[in-house]
Amino acid sequence: MLKLDNVTKVYRVGAFGGKTLTAVGDVSFDVRPGEVVSLIGESGSGKSTIGKMILGLTPVTGGSITLDGVPVAPGKEYYRHVQGVFQDPFSCYNPVFKADRVFQMIKEAYYPGVSAKDWAVRVNAAVRDVRLDPDQVLGRYPHQLSGGQLQRLLIARALLLDLKLLIADEITSMLDASTRIDVLNLLAELKERGLGVLYVTHDLSLGTYLAERTVVLRHGRVVEMGETDKVFGNPLHPYTRQLLAAVPRLHASWEEAEPVTDCPYHRGEASGGLFEAEEGHFVACARLESCPE
Numbered sequence: 001m002l003k004l005d006n007v008t009k010v011y012r013v014g015a016f017g018g019k020t021l022t023a024v025g026d027v028s029f030d031v032r033p034g035e036v037v038s039l040i041g042e043s044g045s046g047k048s049t050i051g052k053m054i055l056g057l058t059p060v061t062g063g064s065i066t067l068d069g070v071p072v073a074p075g076k077e078y079y080r081h082v083q084g085v086f087q088d089p090f091s092c093y094n095p096v097f098k099a100d101r102v103f104q105m106i107k108e109a110y111y112p113g114v115s116a117k118d119w120a121v122r123v124n125a126a127v128r129d130v131r132l133d134p135d136q137v138l139g140r141y142p143h144q145l146s147g148g149q150l151q152r153l154l155i156a157r158a159l160l161l162d163l164k165l166l167i168a169d170e171i172t173s174m175l176d177a178s179t180r181i182d183v184l185n186l187l188a189e190l191k192e193r194g195l196g197v198l199y200v201t202h203d204l205s206l207g208t209y210l211a212e213r214t215v216v217l218r219h220g221r222v223v224e225m226g227e228t229d230k231v232f233g234n235p236l237h238p239y240t241r242q243l244l245a246a247v248p249r250l251h252a253s254w255e256e257a258e259p260v261t262d263c264p265y266h267r268g269e270a271s272g273g274l275f276e277a278e279e280g281h282f283v284a285c286a287r288l289e290s291c292p293e
C-alpha cells in the first residue's frame with residue numbers, strides 16, 4: 001500500500017531562489033492494492049508534484065511517503081514496483097530507436113539473465129495484455145505509431161515488472177475520446193490484477209469513471225476526499241461543487257457554482273485539517289487560509 005502522511009513540498013522560486021512556494025501542503029492519503037484513486041485539481045494545484053515525489057523524482061520537504069511501510073527509495077528495486085506513465089508518450093521514446101527498445105531497456109536493467117527467446121515471449125504477452133498486436137507495433141519507430149499505441153506500450157512495459165503501483169499522470173489528455181476510454185478500461189483491468197493506480201487528472205469525468213476513491217486538491221491542499229460516489233454524489237466543499245458545475249453537459253448551459261462564502265467545516269478534526277463529514281468522506285475548511293482556529 002502507498003501511504004502519504006502529511007506530505008509537504010516547498011519549492012525555492014524567484015531570483016536566486018530567494019522566495020518559497022508551497023506546492024503541496026500537509027497532504028495525506030493512501031492507495032491500496034487493486035484500487036484506483038484519482039487525484040483531481042486545476043492546473044498548478046500540485047498534482048504532478050505529488051506524482052513526482054511518489055516516483056522519487058523530487059524529494060519531499062516534510063512528511064513521509066511509504067510503499068508497504070518502506071520509505072520511497074529511488075533506485076532499481078523501487079522502480080521494479082512503482083512506475084509512472086505521463087501525458088506525452090512521445091517524450092518517453094527516443095525517435096531514432098524502434099518503439100520496442102523500451103522493452104529491451106527493461107530486460108537489460110532487470111532481467112539480464114533471461115534468454116532473448118523467453119524475453120520475446122514475455123514482451124509479446126505484455127503487448128497483447130494492452131490489446132495491441134505485437135506484429136503491428138513492435139519494430140516500428142515512434143512516429144509510425146499513434147499516441148494511444150505508444151501510451152499502451154508504456155503500460156505494457158510497466159507490466160513486465162513486478163509492479164505494485166502505477167502513477168498515471170494525465171495519460172489520456174492527448175488521446176481522442178474513444179482511445180481515451182480504451183486506455184481507461186485498460187487501467188480498470190490493471191486493478192483487477194491487484195495493482196494500485198494513482199490516476200492524476202484535471203478532468204473530473206475521467207476521474208470518476210474508474211476511481212474507487214477521489215482526492216480533490218486545491219492550492220496544494222486536499223479540500224475533499226473519500227469514496228468517489230460520496231465525493232461527487234454529495235459534494236460538500238464549494239470547490240468540488242465548482243468543479244462539478246464546470247463539467248460540460250449536453251443541452252445545459254454553464255451555470256456558475258455558488259461562491260465560497262461560509263464554511264461549516266472550519267475546524268478540521270482529522271489529519272491535514274480534514275473533517276469526517278460522513279463515513280469515508282472528508283472535507284476541509286472552505287476558508288482554509290483565513291479560517292479562525
Ligand SMILES: Nc1ncnc2c1ncn2[C@@H]1O[C@H](COP(=O)(O)OP(=O)(O)OP(=O)(O)O)[C@@H](O)[C@H]1O
Nearest residue numbers: 011012013023042043044045046047048049050202
Ligand atoms: N521545479 C519547480 N520549481 C518551482 N516551482 C515549481 C516546480 N514544479 C512545479 N512548481 C510549481 O508548483 C505548483 C504545482 O505545480 P504542479 O506541476 O505540481 O501542478 P499540477 O496540478 O500538476 O498542474 P498541471 O495540471 O498544470 O500540470 C505550481 O505553482 C508550479 O508552478
